[in-house]
Amino acid sequence: MNEIVRDLNVPNDWDRRGLPGWTYHSDALLELEKQHVFREHWQIACHISDLPEPGSYLTMDIVGERALILRGQDGVIRGFHNICKHRGSRLVADEQGKCRNALVCPFHGWVYNLDGTLRGPSRPNTFPPLDKVQFGLTPLDTEIWMGFVFIRFAKGQQASVAEIMQPFADELRPYxxxxMVPAGEIFTQTTPVNWKSVRDVDNEGYHVAMAHPALQDLYGQTYYDEPYVNGICRSFATYNPHAGRRWSVRNYVKISQDNPRLPERLKKAWIYYGLFPNCVIAVTPETVQFYQEFPISRTQTMLRGAVYCYKDETREQEVARYLQMRIDRDTLSEDVQLTIWSNEAMASKSFGNFYLSDLEYGVRTHHDHLRRVLPVMTLEKAPEEKEVAEVNARMRVGA
Structure with a gap:
């Protein structure tokens, strides 16, 4: 067992039900989630290697917000709302790219420096004097941790990423x-479910043996989950001694080499670090990746993520990474189907609620985190849609 494993004693009398079904099918609740669950919590935007040079930028549209992440002439990475201060136009239209030394609004030609300050409006004589900071781009909370760029759209109760993730820092640092550098582009994929159904599946490994043949072949009995504690969780597995029944797994285990950067206990490990509400950083001996999900609507979710590898990777590491991708691709496809089936049940009057195994305690603890943010989710019976926000506000005051 890994030395950072926390106390996993599951209470004997814990409530094995999950969130009530109405919370997966409420538009009013979704609006509260967008603000209090997503905008007020840290989100992974990218990796520093996605912005290699001054002028490199990346945009990100989620939960009704538009983010622009930009490396300045001074090399500093900053996050801004992708909104021109003049008329609110989208300042940068492309998902990723590079500009020379300024950003020019495509609507009226206002010009911004790479540090977000206003360089000047077009036809400046038609305006009174404009303060370069006041009329500059609106900044986002931005933090870099272990090479990942985190942003936050609104102040919330979360501490810094470094403080929250500190229990994992020593284990992750050797990687x-x-x-690392991008192994490909940032991917997005849409799936027809509520976002919580995606997280419910990802927060437990009880289903691995039945639903993920490749992962079960790779992990065997070595896989275990840790529940959400103080906003973070972890899942850990190593190659099992009998791995190799499937082609991808057999060849992956055969070609995967010891990473000299890693201590012995991590050289055959696949680890998943979760950050509430929806971010995961995953490591293998060859790669580090992130993935997350965002609600598009109450019935549609965007999956987003990227994989990064070592600059000096060997040919064997490259092949191992390809085989790992095959395993992950199959796993994602299997998980998408599971989320669809589970999400369908939430709308059925014939389905009572979850009855969770001890191995699914991670689902329960994630739900507990959500309940603390939005106490209206503790109600078994749905309030009237028009009353959800008001009921939640009263419950927050009384908490």
Missing amino acids: QSET
């Missing part, structure tokens, strides 16, 4: 993730 030197801040030195």
Whole structure:
């Protein structure tokens, strides 16, 4: 067992039900989630290697907000709302790219420096004097941790990423993730479910043996989950001694080499670090990756993520990474189907509620985190849609 494993004693009398079904099918609740669950919590935008040079930028549209992440002439990475201060136009239209030394609004030609300050409006004589900071781009909370760029759209109760993730820092540090480079583009995929159904599946490994043949072949009995504690969780597995029944797994285990950067206990480990509400950083001996999900509507979710590898990877590491991708691709496809089936049940009057195994305690603890943010989710019976926000506000005051 890994030395950072926390107390996993599951209470004997814990409530094995999950969130009530109405919370997966309420538009009013979704609006509260967008603000209090997503905008007020840290989100992974990218990796520093996605912005390699001054002028490199990346945009990100989620939960009704538009983010622009930009490396300035001074090399500093900053996050801004992708909104021109003049008329609110989208300042940068492309998902990723590079500009020379300024950003020019495509609507009226206002010009911004790479540090977000206003350089000047077009036809400046038609305006009174404009303060360069006041009329500059609106900044986002931005933090870099282990090479990943985190942003936050609104102030919330979360501490800094470094403080929250501190229990995992020593274990993750040997991977030197801040030195890695993109193994491909940031991907997005849409799936027809509520976002919580995605997280419910990802927060437990009880289903691995039945639903994920490749992962079960790779992990065997080595896989275990840790529940959400103080906003973080972890899942850990190593190659099992009998791995290799499936082609991808057999060849992955055969070609995967010891990473000299890693201590012995991590050289055959696949680890998943969760950050509430929806972010995961996953490591293998060859790669580090992130993935997350965002609600598009109460019935549609965007999956988003990217994989990063070492600059000096060997041919064997490259092949191992390809085989790992095959395993992950199959796992994602299997998980998408599971989320669809589970999400369908939430709308059925014939389905009572979850009855969770001890191995699914991670689902319960994630739900508990959600209940603390939005206490209206503790109600078994749905309030009237028009009353959800008001009921939640009263419950927050009384908490």
